[in-house]
Amino acid sequence: MADPIFDDRTLRRVRATYKDMAARPDWDSHLAQSFYANLFAENPQLRLLFPANLEAQTHRMLTAIRYVLDNVEQPDRMLTFLGQLGRDHRKYGVAREHYEAGGRALLQSLRGSLVTLLWTPTVDAAWSEVVGTIVGTMADASDEEELPAFWDATVVAHERRLDDLAIVRLEIDEPMPYYAGQYVSVQIPQRQGLWRYYSPAIPSNPFGQIEFHVRRVPSGWVSPAIVSETQVGDRWRIGAPLGALAVDLDANRDVLMIAQGTGLAPLRAQIMDMAMRGTNPRVHLFVGGVYPRDLYDLETLWHLAMSNPWLTVVPVAEHDEDPWWNTTPPAEVPPGLHQRLHGPIGKVVASFGSWADRQIQISGSPSMVKTTLYALRAAGTPPDVVSHDPLF
Ligand SMILES: Cc1cc2nc3c(=O)[nH]c(=O)nc-3n(C[C@H](O)[C@H](O)[C@H](O)COP(=O)(O)OP(=O)(O)OC[C@H]3O[C@@H](n4cnc5c(N)ncnc54)[C@H](O)[C@@H]3O)c2cc1C
The missing domain is CATH 1.10.490.10 (Globins)
Incomplete structure (x- = not known):
């Protein structure tokens, strides 16, 4: 230190x-x-x-x-x-x-x-x-700093995964170096001058491909435009990488990751990065949403868990049933993988007792991070083993 x-x-x-x-x-x-x-x-x-x-x-x-x-x-x-x-x-x-x-x-x-x-x-x-x-x-x-002040990128795909959530894939003009787990500020053409932070959901790569998972915040300035107005061909501006969420491979400690909603993105990027390495610590990922339908990327996570024995994925939803207007049935859990648990994610994770022997990352809205920290602490997990991004 x-x-x-x-x-x-x-x-x-x-x-x-x-x-x-x-x-x-x-x-x-x-x-x-x-x-x-x-x-x-x-x-x-x-x-x-x-x-x-x-x-x-x-x-x-x-x-x-x-x-x-x-x-x-x-x-x-x-x-x-x-x-x-x-x-x-x-x-x-x-x-x-x-x-x-x-x-x-x-x-x-x-x-x-x-x-x-x-x-x-x-x-x-x-x-x-x-x-x-x-x-x-x-x-x-x-x-x-010698790297550029920002990078320009072109939207190559915009997938409306839920009515209020889009997955946006871009190609950056020049590959941008960042560590999996970091976040970047982004400016979109529909909202010039307004920068917002988003976490890449895939690791940096030599092809300059980058992916963001964006949830619409009601009455927000930027996120509704990303979800509803983004078009293939749009040019986005991306600022320098920030943040220090990372798995310490030298720590000799297994990993607990807790994600809610699009808070999954920086944890997913790290898991994908780890999947490219030979040996890894064990990783338990609890991934949560309000309704089962909010677990929008479970199939990718299941694929990762099936091909990487060190990874365990546990889905969690606050409500057991989707709202009545949802028309898509929840995906079938593949044999041998964890069934969905039920409850607020912090409480569910803390119900297993203390996780003091792990390195822990929490990613989600500021209120989810705070309630999860509180639940973990109440169950005997000391705060100094937990990391999260600043709660902007
Ligand atoms: C480190 C970091 C990484 C982030 N990564 C992602 C990501 O990968 N995907 C993603 O979808 N979002 C992410 N966010 C949130 C994102 O930066 C924006 O805050 C969000 O998209 C809302 O922007 P907006 O312009 O639509 O709303 P604003 O116009 O900025 O806000 C409108 C109102 O909504 C409130 N508000 C803002 N965000 C939230 C929220 N999450 N929940 C409830 N109320 C809110 C504000 O306080 C304000 O009152 C991240 C934030 C941080 C700090």
Whole structure:
């Protein structure tokens, strides 16, 4: 593990004041509003780098700040995350001076966010150090990166697997290197300027093929357009890879993977990557949905399980029956494979007891990740064996 970046006193001051700020209801949206107001007041030209609607951007910025603060005592994880974020931000045309302006605006907003504590010179010095590290790490990573800021790709297939879920296959102009399990930001022609994160469902390959599984979020800006409006021939833009979900092959520990809905994508990519290797740890994949019909990729998973003895696939659905309007009967479980279990996925996995001896990955919506973490912990699985992507 890397040496600590901040000394104990700095960490104590930042933690205490962070707690004080977070005690105010809606503190995070106040902070974000104040951040953008300060940033655009000092640098009106920067407004052009941001989309008209700042909601998703704000949510992502706050999640990133929270992630950094939560991981401030794990420098490796924090610096990797910030470096990836800096490389990803090159797609907006963000330069070093923009990071510096962002750092000043953030500090100014933090100064006005305390509820009961005072913003003293020592608190100011502690936060200046943390904010300086955040923007400095992002700017350095951005300057040092030699790979392109983004890749362009052509849609070659769009399969509406469910009425609210599409599988989109693309060919990237130049193959893009990423690790199976990472995610990327994507911009589609129907929603210019709005970037969203999606996880490739297949490993990187020399042919530049990439596949995304996208579920429509009701009243979302981008996902309904991907599911309903995407056409073969559309040109998508894909940002630099992010994330660190990965199986540690040297850990000598078996693997537990828990996926809900399209959260399957990054786990599927890793399983496919492992299938190309000779020896692997045992992998238990629990794959869940609300209804049996939501287990949209079971047949691929069954094929993988039948040809890879180290892989066990356990389907889980919250309801035992599909809704009445569903016309497709559930697929027959192949002989020898697991029958579907019934219940909320976190609870089902935790009903087997502690999984403390595994390396665990959870992938799904933020609420599913949180409830699954809670259920695992209650059944004796320590949080430090569990990984998941930041809950943007
Ligand atoms: C690391 C990461 C990887 C991801 N990978 C995938 C993937 O492979 N496939 C996939 O389909 N999605 C994935 N997502 C979610 C995706 O990035 C978008 O958030 C989602 O498609 C909604 O975008 P939107 O523009 O339609 O909705 P927005 O316009 O951004 O949001 C509209 C409203 O819906 C809410 N909302 C956003 N997402 C959800 C959700 N999942 N459930 C419930 N409410 C939501 C928002 O809070 C907002 O109130 C991933 C997210 C992250 C952080």
